[in-house]
Amino acid sequence: MSSTESMAGTEGVTISRTGQQGAFGGELLTVNFGPHHPSTHGVLRLIVDLDGEQIKRLKPVIGYLHTGIEKQMEALRWQQGVVVTDRHDYLSPPINNLAYALAVERLMGVEAPPRAQALRVIMSELTRLSSHLVWLGTSGLELGAMSMLMYCFRERETILDMNEEISGFRMHTSYIRPGGVMADATPRFLDMLASFVKEMPGHVDEYEDLLTMNPIWRARTIGIGRLSPEDAKVLGASGPMIRGSGIAWDLRKTMPYSGYESYDFEVATSDACDCYGRYLVRIKEMREAVKILDQALQRLPDGPVNVDDRKMLPPPREELETSMEAVIHHFKLFTEGYSVPAGDVYVAVESGRGENGCYIVSDGTHKPRRVKFRSASFVNLQALERMALNHMIADMIAIIGTADTVLGDVDR
Amino acid sequence: MIADNLITERGVSAGDEWITVPADNVHEALAALKGEGYRLLVFLTCVDHLVDQSRPSWPGRYELVYQLRDVEKLRELRVRAFVDGDPPEIESATDLFPPADWDERETYDLFGVRFKGHPELTRILMPDDWVGHPLRRDYPVGGEVVEFSEEHQRWQTPPDRA
Numbered sequence: 001m002s003s004t005e006s007m008a009g010t011e012g013v014t015i016s017r018t019g020q021q022g023a024f025g026g027e028l029l030t031v032n033f034g035p036h037h038p039s040t041h042g043v044l045r046l047i048v049d050l051d052g053e054q055i056k057r058l059k060p061v062i063g064y065l066h067t068g069i070e071k072q073m074e075a076l077r078w079q080q081g082v083v084v085t086d087r088h089d090y091l092s093p094p095i096n097n098l099a100y101a102l103a104v105e106r107l108m109g110v111e112a113p114p115r116a117q118a119l120r121v122i123m124s125e126l127t128r129l130s131s132h133l134v135w136l137g138t139s140g141l142e143l144g145a146m147s148m149l150m151y152c153f154r155e156r157e158t159i160l161d162m163n164e165e166i167s168g169f170r171m172h173t174s175y176i177r178p179g180g181v182m183a184d185a186t187p188r189f190l191d192m193l194a195s196f197v198k199e200m201p202g203h204v205d206e207y208e209d210l211l212t213m214n215p216i217w218r219a220r221t222i223g224i225g226r227l228s229p230e231d232a233k234v235l236g237a238s239g240p241m242i243r244g245s246g247i248a249w250d251l252r253k254t255m256p257y258s259g260y261e262s263y264d265f266e267v268a269t270s271d272a273c274d275c276y277g278r279y280l281v282r283i284k285e286m287r288e289a290v291k292i293l294d295q296a297l298q299r300l301p302d303g304p305v306n307v308d309d310r311k312m313l314p315p316p317r318e319e320l321e322t323s324m325e326a327v328i329h330h331f332k333l334f335t336e337g338y339s340v341p342a343g344d345v346y347v348a349v350e351s352g353r354g355e356n357g358c359y360i361v362s363d364g365t366h367k368p369r370r371v372k373f374r375s376a377s378f379v380n381l382q383a384l385e386r387m388a389l390n391h392m393i394a395d396m397i398a399i400i401g402t403a404d405t406v407l408g409d410v411d412r
Numbered sequence: 413m414i415a416d417n418l419i420t421e422r423g424v425s426a427g428d429e430w431i432t433v434p435a436d437n438v439h440e441a442l443a444a445l446k447g448e449g450y451r452l453l454v455f456l457t458c459v460d461h462l463v464d465q466s467r468p469s470w471p472g473r474y475e476l477v478y479q480l481r482d483v484e485k486l487r488e489l490r491v492r493a494f495v496d497g498d499p500p501e502i503e504s505a506t507d508l509f510p511p512a513d514w515d516e517r518e519t520y521d522l523f524g525v526r527f528k529g530h531p532e533l534t535r536i537l538m539p540d541d542w543v544g545h546p547l548r549r550d551y552p553v554g555g556e557v558v559e560f561s562e563e564h565q566r567w568q569t570p571p572d573r574a
Contacts, residue, residue, distance in 0.1 A: 255486065
């Protein structure tokens with residue numbers, strides 16, 4: 001028995017079963033990467049065939065974080081579902097809420113009032129910032145820039161404080177709901193936001209000082225994980241993945257929602273098509289997000305933050321004491337909930353990772369028939385093999401990092 | 413637009429355009445639409461219409477939904493196809509749209525729809541040894557015992573030691 005056969009049954013590392021010869025005179029080696037590995041941003045398992053240290057084949061194995069969110073949605077009433085949408089892409093809860101809320105509103109034929117739309121934009125952009133900050137911090141950490149995590153989480157903390165101020169919850173805010181938002185912004189929130197908008201550009205400069213011209217960072221990202229514009233289109237990539245390949249596709253510009261068409265901002269793109277390009281895109285997006293926040297704050301309209309429809313949203317507390325009708329509405333909403341007209345609708349919004357879509361089917365009852373989340377990470381992860389082919393296994397860390405997949409979003 | 417004999421029904425739902433095509437011709441219709449400019453498959457999924465009373469009758473229990481997008485002209489089209497049978501079968505679209513690969517695996521995994529011509533139709537989200545297809549409407553929520561729960565403990569304890 002040769003030594004290759006005796007190793008073949010060992011868990012973790014096996015000589016490839018195909019017995020294929022590599023260019024360096026040995027057989028291909030099959031390595032099990034993950035599922036528990038600090039650089040996989042969750043539990044992602046990759047089966048990698050290596051020739052020496054070069055990746056020759058790569059197969060992602062997913063499903064370790066599958067929580068049956070789509071099944072749970074079918075068992076919950078329309079307004080209860082919001083809480084579950086928070087939890088699939090756990091780095092951008094308000095954007096997930098927004099996709100779901102817009103979908104339900106489209107089916108019901110209602111539109112949120114202007115103040116609610118502006119608050120939705122504010123929360124979306126804050127979320128995009130916090131999601132990019134987590135990405136920048138962890139990717140920096142993986143590629144040797146240890147201090148990035150401290151800097152990025154410092155600013156993320158401010159954003160989480162703001163989440164807490166406006167919704168009472170730091171991460172899973174459930175702030176954006178069908179019909180409007182949970183509550184109006186408090187004066188303290190607006191003060192915090194104003195000072196954040198003033199400080200944040202300086203912080204982004206700080207990150208750039210640390211990374212953009214950093215020789216180690218550049219050596220590890222430039223020319224690594226190339227995804228050509230053609231491949232990006234064919235593989236359906238979205239978000240910074242496709243913009244990092246030089247295609248200016250941003251749903252906020254191309255298919256605007258929530259009044260994004262009235263804000264002045266640029267779509268960040270980079271022609272580098274590699275990990276460094278995707279890094280530049282995200283940095284630019286952070287600056288643009290601050291610009292949008294500033295505009296939204298300047299012209300935040302006055303008025304209600306919820307649609308005036310007692311059949312959809314509960315009456316204000318004080319009305320319950322004087323109006324019998326309010327009590328009836330309250331009771332109906334909290335026992336049976338509202339019904340959505342039969343039909344189906346697909347709404348896509350731009351999250352920090354790309355196209356975050358929500359497809360809902362209603363059969364006219366008070367619970368959805370089917371809710372499907374089209375998550376950007378799920379589709380972007382399919383491009384991983386194309387990007388990682390013929391790179392060193394150590395470069396895969398940079399490639400997974402800049403793909404910025406959230407495994408909760410992949411597995412739902 | 414594609415040949416009229418391929419479209420059995422068309423309509424608009426909440427602003428979204430859709431057409432229904434016969435399940436046997438779904439590949440042909442998708443190929444024609446791809447030629448029309450709908451180059452991107454946004455997502456592919458399935459809806460189970462078991463005991464769905466929003467319409468008097470459904471052409472089939474499983475509805476396959478293909479959301480297509482034309483990124484140049486910025487238009488979208490939803491293609492539906494109804495299938496029945498056990499297991500329900502339909503032709504794969506992976507050769508037309510590469511992102512359909514994982515979507516079809518997911519639909520197979522959660523609904524049990526078989527895609528003919530898919531290169532590797534295996535489970536993707538559920539464990540490989542899972543029995544059943546959880547997103548079917550007759551698969552109950554909570555049908556699986558939660559690990560480390562009291563009920564699970566009872567299941568694992570022999571009767572004489574309970």
